[in-house]
Amino acid sequence: MRHRIAVAGAGVVMAAAVLTGCGGDDEPEAAPSRSVLVPGRPGEPNKTGIAGPREAAPPNAAEVGFVQMMIPHHVQALEMSALAPDRASDERVRSLASRIDAAQKVEIAAMRSWLKRNPKAVLKAHGSDHGANHARMAGMATPEQLQQLREARGAAFDKLYLTLMITHHQGALTMVKDVLYKGTNVTVQELARDVQSSQMAEIGRMRGLLAS
Template identity: 40%
Template sequence: MTQTRSLVRRAALAATAVSAAFVLAACGSDDGSDTGAESGSAAGSGAQPSASASAEDTAGAHNDQDVSFAQGMIPHHQQAIEMAGMAADQASSAEVKDLASRIEKAQDPEIKTMTGWLESWGEDMPSAMPGMDHSGHSSDSGMPGMMGKEDMDELMKASGKDFDTKFLTLMVEHHEGAVEMATTEKGKGQYGPATKMADDIITAQKAEIEEMNKLLGKD
């Protein structure tokens, strides 16, 4: 009889232990669920940077128009800088010299920026620099406003008031070409910094065109 009671007591204790184990397991399951939720939340937080990275990739994406803009505007700017560089020694007007200086200061950093874009995209640099070798024509290069050899040679030989007139006349045409190129980029480009630069070029060079026309005595 005593042995039977002992067996019953052991069975009861075993049942109690099993129940306790189930309770603990249930609690652990609840905790696990909470942890899972937290992990899910953390995963959600972890997904956020991925979304941000994706947004950055989209913002940094570029298309063929962006490449064409940079490859065309670099030599276009280089020619403007070469033309502006002549003004220091050949111009007679302080206004023309000041304008030429501003053109150099504005466009040189833009050349460096666009060069950096092409390098980062793995694209080729412009193979020819029409402004530097005086061989470019807008009809050949496809870049509106580019001066040909004859125009550049005449400007190099000019001095005084004659230079001022030639410089302003040619630079108005050159700026109009740049505005045309920038307008195309603004409408068809995808790369944010490039379309922003295009917008800046349009604003700045339209203002300079107006300034140069006034110096030429045009309304």
């Protein structure tokens, strides 16, 4: 268990570093390039040139929308997980909720920082079909479901929390799949893949808890 938590914590730190350490001031991250030999004209020596793009594409509307929507999506996960310490009966559920709380707080801070460092991309995406729209965020619990979770206690809370959080994570994976298909920005793509890997693992864990 301690090993799994340590690995998960390292993943959170890496995700934060990806967002806070790259792509500042609307400058796209450098893309891989390579040197190639360019044949010279007859009688002239060969020259060395650079092949491939020197800069990655800046964030597009789909990627800005993904980050903007993932923040409130994470916020709801925090709201749900904050209920676990006083209501869950299974220590494993409390531990899982604590991990989700810690990981997603770091990701929220990193995503907000990324948006602040990319004002041009945010402005360009503003008003587009990819802007933050809570109604389009897959997996979100309804107000009625959240109220049921607040009122639940013990084993009933454990089951409802796990059920709602699985659906919540599956919604995040749907959002990830969309941005991986439509986006090209290195930082956002790495964030999306980190969310994908961590939440797929947590879904497996939660399903195991429901079945136990």
